[in-house]
Amino acid sequence: MASRVLYRGPDGVEYYCEGPVGIACLSLDTTPDGTGACRPVVVPERGLVFAADARLDNREDCVGMSPTPHAGVEREVATDAELMLWMLLHAGEQGPARLLGDFAYVLWDAGQRELHLARDPLGMRSLYYRIEPGRVLFATEVRQILAVNGVPRRLNEQAVGWHLCGMQTPPGQVFYEGIEELKPAEEVTIDRAGRKRSRCFWAPDPERRLRYRDERAYADRLCELLTEAVRCRMRARDPVGVSLSGGVDSTCVASVAGWLRRQGEGVPPMRAYSWVFSELPECDERENIYRIADHFAMPVHEVPAEETYPLVEDALNQPHEDDPFFSMFQPFLVRSLAAAAADRVSVMFYGSRGDVICGGAVTDVPGMLLAGHFHGAWRELEALSRLTSLSRAAALSRYLVRPMLSDLLSGSRLTRDWQAAHRIGTSRKPRQRGPIRRAESYVSPGFLQRAGLPEVEPVRAEAANWSRRAPRERYIHVFSPLVQQGMRYAERITALHGVGNADPWSDRRIAEFILACPQYHVDSVIEVKRLARRAMSGIMPVEAVGSIGKVSPEPIYFAALRDKAYENILGLMTHSRCAELGFVDEAMLRERFECFVRGNAPSFDLWPTLSLEIWLRRFW
Incomplete structure (x- = not known):
């Protein structure tokens, strides 16, 4: 199981094996002091073994709990995993909800003969499991469980159905039958007989309402929360990277990071990795990118769009074995992450959830x-x-x-x-x-x-x-399933490059705050993402606040469909695996595609079918 994902262990692999229990910890530790290491935490006097893939943001809440050092090694600073375990032990059932950060953990209680699995509320880390007679398997990725002898490979058609309906596959749906995924904020307990109990340990309060006297107070509070979210994720080795576009979400993240460094806080320097367009100048965002980068003296690595057309270069357009979900803009992600890895970047920052947190056209x-x-x-x-x-x-x-x-x-x-x-x-x-x-329309109604x-x-x-x-x-x-999949995908593709993943907009505290705000303060048609913009007063350059705004990169996708990748796409539609399995009508799909290419039909959602076809051909 460990050998299938060795890219997750550039800082080492440690094993705990005792009787019928085995845990492999693959460590991708991005911290400067080793506190983010993934290794087994053993408390022999209580019969406990704990392991976590985590970044703990509220360490100060746990520091006074005297964690047991790992394997008897005395250390001045406890690891995140040690602090998490002691929070769970001291806080009981409330423990998981009191952990802030991105995490997935497993706790084996030998005294109770129970296995506890849990995942963070915003779904930033993954955890899968399979219960069999006499055996429980759990892992960060599905492919690890598939590597075990006796685990069948059977396609879950319901997951395929969700994928073909707008890629809105909900958490918990796995593309392989017999394997389950922990949902965000879910804790699963499995006893010695293989019986499972499940509970949701956190959910935002639908009755919570914020009513501040001064409208400015909402922006000030968001600024405080975003600053703390960035600061927590900057507990990393030099340097860190940011996928910087000209949009609000990534520019807010980069500006807060640059501002913290200017304030003299001990945060690492940041490098920007940006998509630049020459053949499609309507997509180019260099003006806004450099407004931010120059202001904060941030070096920019430009990734030419001409090298990143979707579906042109096979090596840049490959899905993961776990599921068919991958971005149509994956070539840019791969090239930017390869550059970041070459620069020895420890963590890559994204603003992916900012669109749904502060935008999304929610009118009020x-x-x-x-x-x-x-x-x-x-x-x-x-x-x-x-x-x-x-x-x-x-x-x-x-x-x-x-x-x-x-x-x-x-x-x-x-x-x-x-x-x-x-x-x-x-x-x-x-x-x-x-x-x-x-x-x-080309998806089979019968299917x-x-x-x-x-x-x-x-x-x-x-x-x-x-x-x-x-x-x-x-x-x-x-909490859109499409967004949740995007978070899991981003973590996985950064790990493949030996880089940590951070999205400050996916901080639970920000989500709670935004959901409690009057929504007309958050976003409006007149002032898009108004709250995020106003929160940047005094942090982002004044000239940038009014000019930032994401330009859609869709034209590069349409250009690939109509020209650059046309022959490749026709090949995917010929003797299609999707059609062979009864998922789509191949003739109808080709006719619809040709009408679109000729300009006789509007654009349509082709990506779910293309991504599924590529995945089926590669892994089935």
Whole structure:
């Protein structure tokens, strides 16, 4: 199992084997003092063995708990894993919820003959397991479990169904039958008989509301939280990297890091790795990138887009064995991470979750009215009318009347019936409901029926606990399965290059704060990502605050589809494994693709099928 993922252990592999219990710890320690090392923590007098792949952010809460040094070695500073274990022992059932940071851990209690597994609330580290008669296997990656004798390789068609419906595969769905994934904030306990108990140890409070007298207080608080999130993740060896674009999310991260260093805090210097476009100048963001980089004296490694067209170079477009999810922009990620590894970067910073934390087009006109911001609400409605090409009356109905009625009648049968009859954007003919509404026409209806996807996605079922529409929509954004997969993917691809992964926007404290905020303070049509921008006052250069804004790199993908990778894509659609297994109609898929290439049809969501086809051909 360990040999399948040796890239996760550049700082060594340690084993604990005692009787029927074996644990392999592969260490990718990015800290300057060894406190992030992954190694077994043994407490023999209590019959405990603990191992964690983790970065603990609230070490100070655990420091007074006298951790037992590993293997009897006296050390001045305890490792994150040692501190985590003692928090769990002292805090009991509340222990997992009191751990802040990115983590996945396993705890073997020999006295109780119980195995405890847990994963952090934002799903930044992975943990999989398989329960068999007389044996339990657990690992960071699915491929480790597949390496064990006697583990079958059977495709989970329900996971495939989710993937073909907009790549919204929910946490817990694994592409191999018989293997399970811990969900974010889940603790699983397995006893000696192989019986499993599961609980969610943390969830944001849907009743929590923040009401500050001064609007500026929201921005100040976000600034404090983002600064602390960056500071925690900067507990790393020199240097660290940032995937810097011209958008709000990564520029906020880079600016806070640069500001901390200017303030004299002992944080490592940062290098930027940026995508630059010459053939497609409409995608180029160098102006904003260098506004930030020059201000903070941050060297920039430019990755030319011309070397990163999707699906052109096979070596840059390979999925992982665990699942078919990978980015259409993976060539850029691979080239930037290879450069970072050559520069001996310890941790790469991303701003991936910033879009859903502070953007996502969550409108809250009712909230503005209820707070007495009548002029602001009217301006927002006018902007929404222009953006959507709706009449003022239609915009008023969609963005004010319907949401207010939904909030007033939240949870009632009448509301559900009304919402079904007045779905935004519906035509008179009935629409498909649930995840299958995202499937393209070439996906086989028979397969989707066989896959047995539910009518209500799990994240939407969880969001039903939120009584108001705006925070409910924000919850769906923050915990979107697509976003969760992106977090897991980013951690995995950075580990493949021997680099740690950090996303300050995926800090639990920030998520809790944003969900409790009035959503009209967070984002608006008039001022996109307004709260994040305002939080940067005094940190980011003034000229950058107003100019930053992400430009979509989609044109490079469309150029690949129509020209650069056209023949490769046709090859993927010929004698397709997806068609052979009954997932798609090959003739319909090719016809739709050719219409798009000729300009006779709009763009469509082809990537789920292409990524699945590549994965099936490589691993099945």
